[in-house]
Amino acid sequence: MATKKRKARPEGKAVDVRAFVQHGFIQQSETRDHVGGRCPFCSKDGHFAINVSTHAWDCKRCGVSGGFQTFLRQISDRNIAEFKRQPAIALSKNRGIPISTLRSWDVGYNPATGGYSIPIYDCGDTKRLHDLRYYTIGKDTRSTATCSLGLLGWEKLGEKESGTASLSVSTWTMR
Numbered sequence: 575m576a577t578k579k580r581k582a583r584p585e586g587k588a589v590d591v592r593a594f595v596q597h598g599f600i601q602q603s604e605t606r607d608h609v610g611g612r613c614p615f616c617s618k619d620g621h622f623a624i625n626v627s628t629h630a631w632d633c634k635r636c637g638v639s640g641g642f643q644t645f646l647r648q649i650s651d652r653n654i655a656e657f658k659r660q661p662a663i664a665l666s667k668n669r670g671i672p673i674s675t676l677r678s679w680d681v682g683y684n685p686a687t688g689g690y691s692i693p694i695y696d697c698g699d700t701k702r703l704h705d706l707r708y709y710t711i712g713k714d715t716r717s718t719a720t721c722s723l724g725l726l727g728w729e730k731l732g733e734k735e736s737g738t739a740s741l742s743v744s745t746w747t748m749r
Contacts, residue, residue: 598686653682
């Protein structure tokens, strides 16, 4: 039986783990198959590993693991839980939006980055994230690398019978 040869990554070619870095992962090592570093969940150095070809990941310390979609979901869930006290007050004042409204849209605070997350759910499915946008006060809102743009609230479009939908084409860039 012939063994399948794995293609080696070209020398000097960077591994694309930007999405993980944007949400708090700090890269500390790299092998041919994995990138390792600080876990964005438990903040322990050298325990978080990402498979460079599949983006499967796990932390050997806190035990979280999964694929890319699971990573986005778990980061979002953690951030929603962290959206309280001073971070919530600061964003509410900065954007001029009541905390209750921000919470109703599942806005979260990422303690690993000091920024905020805004989940963009798939149309009709609040269990699957289309994008996890991130925002830092004084900077522009950004989409997670490798995610495509989606509409905030598009999972709710079929809920109302009014037949009217509003669409804003501006981004959240006011300072």
